[in-house]
Amino acid sequence: MLELRLVQGSLLKKVLEAIKELVTDANFDCSATGFSLQAMDSSHVALVALLLRSEGFEHYRCDRNLSMGMNLNNVSKMLKCAGNDDIITLKADDGSDTITFMFESPNQDKIADFEMKLMDIDSEHLGIPEAEYHAIVKMPSTEFARICKDLSSIGDTVVISVTKEGVKFSTRGDIGTANIVCRQNTTVDKPEEATIIEMQEPVSLTFALRYMNSFTKATPLSSTVTISLSSELPVVVEYKIADMGYIRYYLAPKIEDDEDMKPE
Amino acid sequence: MAVGEALALLPxxxxLVSDxxxxxxxxxxxxxxxxTSNYAKxxxxxxxxxxxxxxxxxxxLSGWLKNSPQNYHIKLASGLKLAEVKQEYIxxxxxxxxxxxxxxxxxxxxxxxxxxxxxxxxxxxxxxxENCLRDNRYCGVSNSFVKRTVDGKSAGATPHPMNLMGATTHSKTNTVSKISLVxxxxxxxxxQSAKLGVKPSTLETSSDKSNNPAPENFDRTDKSDFVKEATSAAQANKKKGQSEKTxxxxxxxxANLWGRASTKLKPSTPAIDTDKAVPKAASTAEAQICAREAADASGSDDDDGHQINYKRESNGGSNRKRKFIMDLSDDDGDEENVVNLASPDPPTKPVLDCTHHVDHLVSGKNNLGLEKIKKDTSETWQDNGSERDSSSTRGVFLQKISENPVSEGLVVKVQKDAVGSASTSPQRRKVIKTRVDERGREVTEVVWEESEVDTKNSEKKNTAGDHGNRPPMVNKAPASSNSAxxxxxxxxxxxxxxxxxxxxNKQGNILSFFKKV
Incomplete structure (x- = not known):
């Protein structure tokens, strides 16, 4: 028996929006600790990991571990039927092949039930080792989204290089090149507007902007984004979900060759 | 250029100005x-x-200013301010x-x-x-820095574009500082001013005959003194003008003006020759046509854009004649207006330097005609295995009837080619493509599209050929129908x-970093 009650229903809607562009089908794993998802995109270049801890739910009951395969587009369709202020409750019976979404309006005068069929999805769970990252950049998520969007209009890949000066996003395309440098900036009124760079050693990696732009679909979930870089490791783009958990994207870097653009 | 012909330019x-x-x-x-620039003036x-x-x-206005008599000045002035500015001159x-x-x-x-x-x-x-800028052939300025190539052949000798630019910009600046050009x-x-005198008289005689007489309330006061003086000598001048024109x-x-002669000169001829060579091999009734069409939506410089190379190949085989009237498709409305209102006589427009020039001629309707021809040919078109073949079939080579440059029709001689079974002929169709060129103009081109992969090859070949063989067209939209x-x-x-x-290949795989559990 599974029963999760989330007061802030819009959060689930945002989560789905943040994932469904990258992944079409995925298993949602429920355990006593929380509600999680891990999935790779179809080309096995990016991986998304979602965690919503049980403490974040108003009511969380999960009798035994459960993996529910869902088509994310269908989930999104269901959730679109929920109002932004609605309370969302997920219910599933043991051994059932359906999941029920219940939407309650804030003043309880409207209650809607949506039952969705589950699907069997073969998925490989990847072990993600804990790693020390050479550089960790924390910046406003909207800023990051803007950079990715702007750069993708010029080139296909972005070189993210972190030096003690700051973090530089650069691209090159048919029409020209672009470089965007963000310096460390902690002197801001609101902490979420700060750009904080923690660097052990300089790092420079190349990524496909297409994926980065998919990641920025999570921008509504958090006002800040954390980008962790290490040479020889996938970048981690993390959006914290307040009081509940996170959504993390892992993206394998592009292997640079000589002629590839490297920051000078 | 005869006076009459020149007058035809007026409409x-x-x-251009009003539409x-x-x-x-x-x-x-x-x-x-x-x-020549003088004549243009x-x-x-x-x-x-x-x-x-x-x-x-x-x-x-050019002359010596009152307040700085040591410098020769050239100024531009609008009609209203003409008198005023004139006062400043000595x-x-x-x-x-x-x-x-x-x-x-x-x-x-x-x-x-x-x-x-x-x-x-x-x-x-x-x-x-060769073009008129490089060889400077129409330049009215002469001095030691400006080299003018009167004979088109010597254009290869790299004239001095810089000097030429200097000369042309010269008159643009309002006040020209003194240089050796002065x-x-x-x-x-x-x-020029002497020659200018010709105009009024020729105008008056011609305007009567002119098809669309315009209200003749031109302002004589605008005319400078010398113009009036010169009117008396109109007859003489007229003759002079004519001879000068010719x-x-x-x-x-x-050869530069008319497509035909110049077998040696014309860059486009090699292409034709190859065309000819191929058909010679097999000589059944297959039409081979190469057409280049330009459509240039922009108004400003479209006369250049409208250039079309056309070439008629008189080949012994079968001289099927077709009437071919071209009109620029995307300018349809425009052109019609022009025809109705201003009635320019498109074919009378002289060509720009050595390229053959078909003005405003390719229209949708006639494209259909062309397509028809094309269909004829494609039915029997045989893939000879020769890519040149395919490339040369790409378009229609037309040649303006040079004996009768004013005629509106163009005769296309359909070139017969080696033929095979229709079965082997690739499917092709005419496609209108619109793109925006580097200058931001919208260019609509009619191109042949073929389903086969060999299109690309031939296309490429064709482009290469174009670049090599017909330089004047390289920048033109028609040529780029292929290159595009x-x-x-x-x-x-x-x-x-x-x-x-x-x-x-360069993209890493996430699985190479994280192991399955």
């Missing part, structure tokens, strides 16, 4: 219609005399029409825009191409490789 100028709102300056006119003067009331005129300055336009542009740069675009195009032509320039002006035409090398295709293909290809995403 075209009117069309396309283009600034028509004498320089533009000179290059576009292959006139006279033509404009004539035009102003005729239509002066309907449009705005910018005059060039005694008699030379007054010529610089440009005509529908209204005085707010930004003076607009005055210069059309001719700049034109000059840019001319300069962008390959070095081997003296010759003055001479040039004097000469000489200018011949100096431009007839291949460009597009290339681009697509490169995009694919660049965007390969997951399949990209």
């Amino acid at each position: 075209q100028i009117e069309a 396309k709102l283009q600034v028509v300056s004498y320089k533009w006119l000179s290059r576009n219609f292959s006139l 006279r033509l404009l003067q004539e035009f102003v005399d005729k239509h002066g009331s309907e449009l705005e005129v910018i005059y060039t 005694d008699n300055c030379s007054v010529q029409v610089y440009s005509v336009q529908a209204c005085i542009p707010k930004d003076p740069a607009l005055l210069w825009n059309a001719e700049f675009v034109q000059a840019e195009e001319l300069f962008n032509q390959p070095l081997t191409a 003296q010759p320039l003055e001479q040039g002006q004097v000469g 000489s200018s035409a011949s100096s431009g090398s007839l 295709l291949s460009n597009a293909a290339n681009k697509a290809g490169s995009k694919k490789t660049a965007k390969g995403g997951g399949k990209d």
Whole structure:
């Protein structure tokens, strides 16, 4: 028996929006600790990991571990039927092949039930080792989204290089090149507007902007984004979900060759 | 160029000015219609005399200023301010029409825009191409820095574009600081002013005959003194003008003006020869046509854009004649207006330097006609295994009937080619493609599209051939109908490789970092 009650229903809607562009089908794993998802995109270049801890739910009951395969587009369709202020409750019976979404309006005068069929999805769970990252950049998520969007209009890949000066996003395309440098900036009124760079050693990696732009679909979930870089490791783009958990994207870097653009 | 023929330009100028709102300056006119610059000025003067009331005129005044007599000055002045500016000059300055336009542009740069675009195009032509900028053949300025190549053949000797630019920009600046150009320039002006006298008289005689007489309330006061003086000697001058015209035409090398002769000169002929060579091998009734069409939506410089190379191949095999009238498809509405209102006689427009010029001719309707021809040919078209074959079938080579340049029709001689079974013939169809070129103009092209992969090959080959063989067209839309295709293909290809995403070799795989549990 599974029963999760989330007061802030819009959060689930945002989560789905943040994932469904990258992944079409995925298993949602429920355990006593929380509600999680891990999935790779179809080309096995990016991986998304979602965690919503049980403490974040108003009511969380999960009798035994459960993996529910869902088509994310269908989930999104269901959730679109929920109002932004609605309370969302997920219910599933043991051994059932359906999941029920219940939407309650804030003043309880409207209650809607949506039952969705589950699907069997073969998925490989990847072990993600804990790693020390050479550089960790924390910046406003909207800023990051803007950079990715702007750069993708010029080139296909972005070189993210972190030096003690700051973090530089650069691209090159048919029409020209672009470089965007963000310096460390902690002197801001609101902490979420700060750009904080923690660097052990300089790092420079190349990524496909297409994926980065998919990641920025999570921008509504958090006002800040954390980008962790290490040479020889996938970048981690993390959006914290307040009081509940996170959504993390892992993206394998592009292997640079000589002629590839490297920051000078 | 005969006077009558030149007069036929007037309606075209009117069309350009009133319909396309283009600034028509004498320089533009000179290059576009292959006139000498002096003649172009006279033509404009004539035009102003005729239509002066309907449009705005910018005059060039040149002479010695009262307040700085040591410098020779050239100033531009609008018709309204002409008298005022004239006061600044000592005694008699030379007054010529610089440009005509529908209204005085707010930004003076607009005055210069059309001719700049034109000059840019001319300069962008390959070095081997002869054009009137490179050989400077229409330049009215003569001095030791400006080399003029009267004979088209010697154009390869790299004239001095820089000097030429200097000379052309010269008259643009309002106040010209003194340089060595000054003296010759003055001479040039004097000469011109004498010739200018021709205009009024020729105008008056011709305007009666003119098909669409314009209200003749031109303002005589605008005319400078010398014009009036010269009227008396109109007859003599007229003759002079004519002879000058013919000489200018011949100096431009007839071969350059008319597509036919120049087998040796013309860059386009090699292509034809190859065409011919192929058909010779097999000689059944297969039509081989190569057509190039340009459609250029933009108004300003489209006369260049409208260039079409056409060539008629008289081959012994079967001389099927077809009437072929071309009209620019995307300008349909425009052109019709032009025809109705201003009635320019498109074929009378002289060619620009050595390329053969079909003006405003390709229309949708006639495209159909062309397509029809094309279909005929494609039915029997055989893939000889020769790519050249396919490339040469790509278009229609037309040649204007040079004996009768005024005729509206063009005769296409359909070239017969080796034939095979229709079964082997690739499917092709005519496709209208619209793209935006590097200058931001919308270019609509009619291209042949083939399903086969070999299209690309032949396309490429064709383009290469074009670049090599017919330099003057390289920048032109028609030529690029092929090159554009291949460009597009290339681009697509490169995009694919660049965007390969997951399949990209350089893209790492997440599975190589994280192990399955």
